[in-house]
Amino acid sequence: MxxxxxxxxxxxxxxxxxxxxxxxxxxxxxxxxxxxxxxxxxxxxxxxxxxxxxxxxxxxxxxxxxxxxxxxxxxxxxxxxxxIFLAFQYPVEIPGVPNSAFLKASYNAICKHQGAKEATDEMFGRILIEKCKLLNMDEKFIDREVNVAFSGGEKKRNEILQMAVIQPRxxxxxxxxxxxxxDSLRIVAEGVNKLRKKDNAIVxxxxxxxxxxxxxxxxxxxxxxxxxxxxxxxxxxxxxxxxxxxxxxxxxxx
Amino acid sequence: MAEIVKENLTDREYKYGFETIIETDQFPMGLSEDVVNKIADKRNDPQFVRDFRLKAYRHWLTLKEPTWADVRYPKIDFQGIRYYSAPKSKPDGATGPASLADIDPELIETFNKLGIPLGEQKRLTGVAIDVVFDSVSVGTSHQEELAAAGVIFCSLTEAIQKHPEIVEKHLGKIVPYKDNYYAALNSAVFTDGSFVYIPKGVRCPLDLSTYFRINAKETGQFERTLIVAEAGSYVSYLEGCTAPMRDENQLHAAVVELITFDDAEIKYSTVQNWYSGDKDGRGGIYNFVTKRGLCQGTNSKISWTQVESGSSITWKYPSVILQGDNSSGEFYSVALTNHRMQADTGTKMVHIGKNTSSRIISKGISCDQSRNTYRGQVKILPSAESARNYSQCDSMLVGDQCTANTHPYLEVKNKSAIVEHEATTSKISGDHIFYMKSRGVDEEGAVSLLLHGFCKEVFKTLPLEFSIEAVKLLEMKLEGSVG
CATH class of the missing domain: 3.40.50.300 (P-loop containing nucleotide triphosphate hydrolases)
Known part of the structure; x- marks a missing residue:
């Protein structure tokens, strides 16, 4: 690959x-x-x-x-x-931009490229809630500004949430x-494990x-x-x- | 307007920088009492306007240019400016063209290029447009529809001739000629601008819009706008501005006066995109403007929304005097500076009446080597029982060579007042863009996300038709700086 x-x-x-x-x-x-x-x-x-x-x-x-x-x-x-997805060592804080808007822009850009249907607000809202559940994350994450005032652990978990939404190979x-x-390490690692599949790879x-x-x-x-x-x-x-x-x-x- | 901007998204040059070669009726350069009189003659001013000009001119002579703003520029030679320039159309050339047939085809072409069709059949529905080219208004649309509602929307020149009693009652009452250096200069030499009168209880059926265009070389633009909203009325007014690209600086010193009576509301939106000079700071418009609204009536409201993206120097503080009890004032602003632009802009809210409230939302975006200053004053007078103010001033710095400053002034003379102020500063660099790109979002999308995120409270207040244009304009400018 x-x-x-x-x-x-x-x-x-x-x-x-x-x-x-x-x-x-x-x-x-x-x-x-x-x-x-x-x-x-x-x-x-x-x-x-x-x-x-x-x-x-x-x-x-x-x-x-x-x-x-x-x-x-x-x-x-x-x-x-x-x-290809990179989870950043130091994720950047993006003031003013809600996580949901950023994730949706990302998700739709990728869908569009792959010829898949882009998600509406409503569809995407459901996807986000589902991913938060999968990763045991509070849905409040979705409405917060990207990484702004996130703790170190939250930033890393947010990277994994992005990974879950984008589903990179x-x-x-x-x-x-x-x-x-x-505890944070265990949560992040469990999240990653849930995203492991036979057709994707993790480094x-x-x-x-x-x-x-x-x-x-x-x-x-x-x-x-x-x-x-x-x-x-x-x-x-x-x-x-x-x-x-x-x-x-x-x-x-x- | 939106179309034109969209087409040129990929091209980051200033697209309105062309010059129209057109026959003009111009005065020689220089300013004197004689020139002021000649302007009055040319325009066939009634005595009260002539007197106003002369008083203003004599007062202006006693004033010194203000130096307190955080902007730097060489001394302006006021004798090196032309104070009157009008497209020649009618043989007498006096007060602009009477109908479309009188307009030079070259001029119609100019406005087509700008995305402002002057031809009646092509006009935007739902928006009546007045167009001011250099010193004069060249045409106002939708006259019949407005007249049926009793709304007067015309050039100030026409208003002075046809409705002198309304003009006399309000001209210079909200911004007196003694107010400041540039207001005095404008009062002496103003040539045109828009006039709006909304009668009692009327909700203006259309958005009103004025499009200002500076064309002639070495000419100052000194327009003056007056909007009167009688008791219980409402109007939404939009203005847009562009100018050709020139190496020399050009002066634009406008005055805008708004007045609302009991329960009336004026919503005033601006997209200012005067030529801002090249990347080394050569050329561009000096935009020295006095805008003020008076909430004279109880429960009246004045709301300013501005998107400032042009001019090499901006000096502008749209303010509201809250005289009527329960009146409210709002100021929503996005000011984007790039290259070597300098903007010193903000607002002034003066609380006089009881239960008056004001809200200030200012977003400054500085890019490249520009300077961007917010300067705002909230003044609560002893009479203003239970006044409230909320101010939020956010700055975004793009790159590491720009400057952003915030100067909030508070003056509270009544203990019952509640005044809140919040401010944030954030920094955007290539790493932000890279982060978003690494999630599949391209540069255009990344800039758009940043801009919408930062400015959402202001964008929400823009009228729809205007909003698309304004946002595209900002995206184009910002993309050029973060990329």
Whole structure:
């Protein structure tokens, strides 16, 4: 579904990703771990098409209608419409814009692109209520301004609500677990689990193993200096949790 | 109007910047008592108007330009401005064309381009339009329908000739010529504008609209509008403004006077889109305007709604004097500045009567390197028992080079008053747009969401036909700055 080949990307003229490779298939859950500054957030931003990041070489391909398409040719909104979703590490507050209006604009833009019928206010209201129920969220969320005066945990849950509404085929969750207390983490993780399907894929970018207790990954990758230096199963995360990155980095440097 | 704006959505240039080449009857540049007299001669002013002009001119000579507003510009050379310019149509050229047949076809074409058809058959239904081109009114539509209701809607020039008794009773009573520097200047040299009279108990059957167009070079526009709403009447009035793109600045100093008697209501909406100069701040209109309404009667109401998106400099504070008991005043404003525009705008609510109430909702959007200032005053006089005011002033900063300031002044002289003030500031950057794009919403959609979210209380108050135009206009400007 997603194939990243030899990706080199820079921000402010500084290369952060240096030959990254990653392949994700439908139905899989991947975790990308790595020490600070290894390029985790850069990878998320590049995938979503943030204008501050430039790709100097390499490819990102994503399956659209059974064919692999060049993601780097797509504007950020096209990527989203084709099924790529990024849950932001720091979701932006959008003053004055109600969550419901934002979600509806998003939902309808995607429907329109996919040739599906756009939702009326009434239809969309029902969809929102249903998603809130699914994620155990208070319906009051819907009427609040997007992320404005939300707690850290609420912002992260709001990202998952967006994911539930949009139903992307590939969800890239950038440190969605950071800054959450144990209960919030469990709620967010349960939400994500409810959205897992055999035809979609989830990539968790994280510092910590604990979210992987809830969302069990098929693959764990270690990102270092802009490249994936080791790939393993869920036990790799436990190993990192116990011993840190030192051992893996040593192996890599040798 | 909406059509024209929509067509040009993709093109962010100022679309009204063309110039009409037309034969005009112009005065040489400069201002003197002689020029003031010549304007009066040209227009065949009755003595009371001539006297008003001369008193105003003599008073203006004693005044100094105000400097308290947060705007910067080189000193204006008042002798370098032409004070009269009219499209030539009739042989005598005196008070504008008498009918459509007298209008230069070039001028009709101009208004077609602006989306304001002058031809009777093409006119918007439900809106009567008066059109002011440079110094004179060139035509008012729907006369018969209005006359049947007893409503007078015509150019001020025509009103002075045909209804001098009404004009004399109110002209300069709400905004006296001594009020301020630009009001004095306007009182001396005003050439045209709109006049509305709604008789007792009449609900005006149509929205009334005036379209102002500055065309001639080096010419100032000094229009003056007077709206009188007799007891129990109602009118909704809209004005729109555009001007050609020129490298030099042009002065626009208008005066608007509104008066409502018992139980009457005036709703006054403006979409101001004068040319605002280029991105480096060259050219554009200096928009120095005095607008004031007097709620003279009990239970009367005056409501100002403005969408300010043009002019290189704006200096404008539509205000309401709440004299009648239980009267109410409203001010709803969206002021968007981009490039190097400067706007110092707001309102003044003066509570005199008992149980008077006022509501101020101001939304300032500053982009690029512009300066956007809200300046508002709420004054509760000792006589204003149980007065209420609610003010909300929100600023949105787009990018990190613009400036937004809020200056609320409160003066409360009666202990029973309840005065509330709220203010917020938010900042919009490329990250907001990126966030929305990452959810599949394109730039146009993102800007529209932001704008509607920020300005919803004001947009709600705009008349429908106007609302589409105004919102598109703001979206176009904002899209150019956040993208």
């Amino acid at each position: 997603l194939e990243i080949k030899n990706l080199h990307a820079a921000v402010d003229g500084k290369e952060i990703l240096s030959g990254l490779n990653l392949k994700v298939n439908a139905g899989e859950v991947h975790a990308i771990m790595g020490p600070n500054g290894s390029g985790k957030s850069t990878l998320s931003k590049v995938l979503a098409g943030h204008p501050d990041y430039t790709v100097s070489s390499g490819h990102i391909e994503f399956e659209v209608n059974l064919r692999m398409k060049n993601v780097l040719d797509m504007a950020p909104e096209e990527r989203a419409r084709n099924g 590939l969800a890239f969750l950038d440190e969605t677990d950071s800054g959450l207390d144990v 968790l970018v994280t510092h910590y193993q604990r979210i992987l207790n809830y969302i069990v990954p098929d693959f764990v990758h270690v990102l270092y200096k802009g490249r994936i230096i080791k790939t393993g199963g869920k036990e790799l995360a436990l190993q990192i949790e116990a011993n840190g990155y030192d051992q893996i980095l040593k192996e890599f440097q040798n």
